[in-house]
Amino acid sequence: xxxxxxxxxxxFIGISLGIVWANRxxxxxxxxxSLTLKNAEWSYFAAMDLAKNDLQRAFIGxxxxxxxxxxxxxxxxxxxxxDGNPLYANNSYILEGISFDAAYWSITLYGEDHFLMPNKEDxxxxxxxxxxxxxxxxxxxxxxxGGQEKHQKNYLPTEGEQQVNLLLxxxxxxxxxxxxxxxVKLPTIKRVDL
Amino acid sequence: xxKKLTLYGLFVLFGFFMGYKGFIHYYPQLLFLGAxxxxxxKENTLKHAKLPDDTSRFxxxxxxxxxxxxxxxxxxxxxxxxxxxxxxxxxxxxxLYLPNTVNFYVQNSDAxxxxxxxxxxxxxEVDACAPLGVTQIKPKATKGLVLFRFLVTDTxxxxxxxxxxxxxxxxxxxxxxx
Numbered sequence: 034x035x036x037x038x039x040x041x042x043x044x045f046i047g048i049s050l051g052i053v054w055a056n057r058x059x060x061x062x063x064x065x066x067s068l069t070l071k072n073a074e075w076s077y078f079a080a081m082d083l084a085k086n087d088l089q090r091a092f093i094g095x096x097x098x099x100x101x102x103x104x105x106x107x108x109x110x111x112x113x114x115x116d117g118n119p120l121y122a123n124n125s126y127i128l129e130g131i132s133f134d135a136a137y138w139s140i141t142l143y144g145e146d147h148f149l150m151p152n153k154e155d156x157x158x159x160x161x162x163x164x165x166x167x168x169x170x171x172x173x174x175x176x177x178x179g180g181q182e183k184h185q186k187n188y189l190p191t192e193g194e195q196q197v198n199l200l201l202x203x204x205x206x207x208x209x210x211x212x213x214x215x216x217v218k219l220p221t222i223k224r225v226d227l
Numbered sequence: 228x229x230k231k232l233t234l235y236g237l238f239v240l241f242g243f244f245m246g247y248k249g250f251i252h253y254y255p256q257l258l259f260l261g262a263x264x265x266x267x268x269k270e271n272t273l274k275h276a277k278l279p280d281d282t283s284r285f286x287x288x289x290x291x292x293x294x295x296x297x298x299x300x301x302x303x304x305x306x307x308x309x310x311x312x313x314x315x316x317x318x319x320x321x322x323l324y325l326p327n328t329v330n331f332y333v334q335n336s337d338a339x340x341x342x343x344x345x346x347x348x349x350x351x352e353v354d355a356c357a358p359l360g361v362t363q364i365k366p367k368a369t370k371g372l373v374l375f376r377f378l379v380t381d382t383x384x385x386x387x388x389x390x391x392x393x394x395x396x397x398x399x400x401x402x403x404x405x
Binding site: 036046051059095105139141146147148150157204205 | 258291
């Protein structure tokens with residue numbers, strides 16, 4: 034009886050340690066260079082092979098449940114600025130980018146819990162239709178992220194001090210864009226004092 | 228004593244392996260069930276959501292530009308016929324997910340020749356009751372999720388009302404093979 038008790042106890046300890054380690058492994062996928070690739074300050078997945086890759090499926094489930102196949106939509110995530118520092122809600126940043134050849138694209142700001150953040154303008158994102166472009170060809174745009182006052186036409190206000198992240202969604206991307214995710218010009222994210 | 232310690236060590240190792248592999252494998256299923264519970268999506272109940280905002284806490288990373296409609300399905304009671312009148316110019320898509328959260332099928336606004344969308348989901352090896360000319364899908368699992376996305380880029384125009392009408396037009400019917 035005593036032996037059975039100890040056997041079950043050590044099995045339970047092993048299972049608990051395994052779950053803790055698995056949780057760490059899921060969290061570390063974002064830093065795993067074989068699964069997560071980089072294009073400047075943005076991260077993306079080389080292939081969304083969720084049917085075969087348990088670890089990638091668990092990670093995507095945590096940060097973006099019910100993502101679409103990459104033939105339909107591609108996603109880029111930024112949680113750091115161009116100097117490699119984490120993005121914080123109490124800092125100010127300027128994003129400068131160009132439009133994408135796709136059916137639809139958008140840039141959305143999320144809190145550390147991966148949900149939309151409350152803000153004074155109820156503004157959570159910009160897309161290719163509602164963004165204000167800098168030129169008549171509708172190619173270049175500038176977005177202000179954070180800061181007490183609005184200095185740019187495109188303004189994503191933030192509140193609090195938490196770490197934040199940006200998600201760039203590109204739906205039905207052109208073939209050139211789809212096959213050049215490592216080279217496509219993505220918005221720069223520069224920390225500024227506003 | 229050494230024998231006993233070795234045995235206990237093996238129990239720890241075996242437990243670690245089970246815990247590690249099991250958690251990573253079944254974690255997405257837990258997230259799927261969690262989302263189902265939060266959305267309040269009882270099986271075979273269609274749910275239409277409003278445009279997401281900071282109070283939307285059902286599924287992580289909601290897109291504030293999308294009207295979502297969900298239906299958690301169970302094919303054990305018969306095949307499902309999914310229909311919608313989608314006479315809108317903006318992007319929309321319907322995606323099917325397995326209980327492990329894998330998106331195994333997606334169709335978007337480009338793939339439709341007319342304004343009527345129809346999709347037939349079935350569970351049997353051969354389904355002779357499928358309506359003619361309707362795309363037929365046999366998922367790998369009897370349970371799963373149908374997720375509609377309707378793009379809204381401007382809520383002030385008449386186009387928004389049309390998109391909402393398209394969302395409300397979704398019908399998911401359990402059919403019986405006679």
